Amino acid sequence: MMRTGLRWLWLTVLVVVLDQVSKLLLIEQLQPFQPVRVLPSLNFLLTYNTGVSFSFLQLPGGWQRWPLAIFAIVIAAVLIGWLARIPAARRLLGAAVAIILGGAVGNLIDRILRGQVTDFIQFYVGDWSFAIFNIADAAITVGVALILLDNLLGGDGRSRQSA
Numbered sequence: 001m002m003r004t005g006l007r008w009l010w011l012t013v014l015v016v017v018l019d020q021v022s023k024l025l026l027i028e029q030l031q032p033f034q035p036v037r038v039l040p041s042l043n044f045l046l047t048y049n050t051g052v053s054f055s056f057l058q059l060p061g062g063w064q065r066w067p068l069a070i071f072a073i074v075i076a077a078v079l080i081g082w083l084a085r086i087p088a089a090r091r092l093l094g095a096a097v098a099i100i101l102g103g104a105v106g107n108l109i110d111r112i113l114r115g116q117v118t119d120f121i122q123f124y125v126g127d128w129s130f131a132i133f134n135i136a137d138a139a140i141t142v143g144v145a146l147i148l149l150d151n152l153l154g155g156d157g158r159s160r161q162s163a
Helices: 005-029 065-085 091-114 135-152
Strands: 036-039 042-049 117-125
Touching (some): 005 065, 005 135, 091 135
Antiparallel strands (some): 042 117
């Protein structure tokens, strides 16, 4: 296990714990759809999403809960398989995939336990507001950015040389 990307599973656990603890705390402290200003251009705004990113598939009836949960389980299994094949020397890639896995599992837990994903971070500028998201969503985004960085660095921590 220590010779593969599975050595980064501690990051997965950390992301899941941070995500779930933040959601539980904010569910207790906030009223849905009542923004609480944290910083200029940053609110905590408790919302729930039965769909996927940007509220896609958020339709009445709740039919999407289990198909989306099964899809997330498949994605998590694929990510674990990928981690198992990443050599330990590919630290950035291993960490990136583990962070994405943590985000996927964090939102999967919400979907299974609550039938919806809890979102609470709102960035805005003036009247424009970005999609409301959570720690798991942020982890997925950071993980994808790290995979792109790993690719730009040639996958071994060195920048690619032009021929």
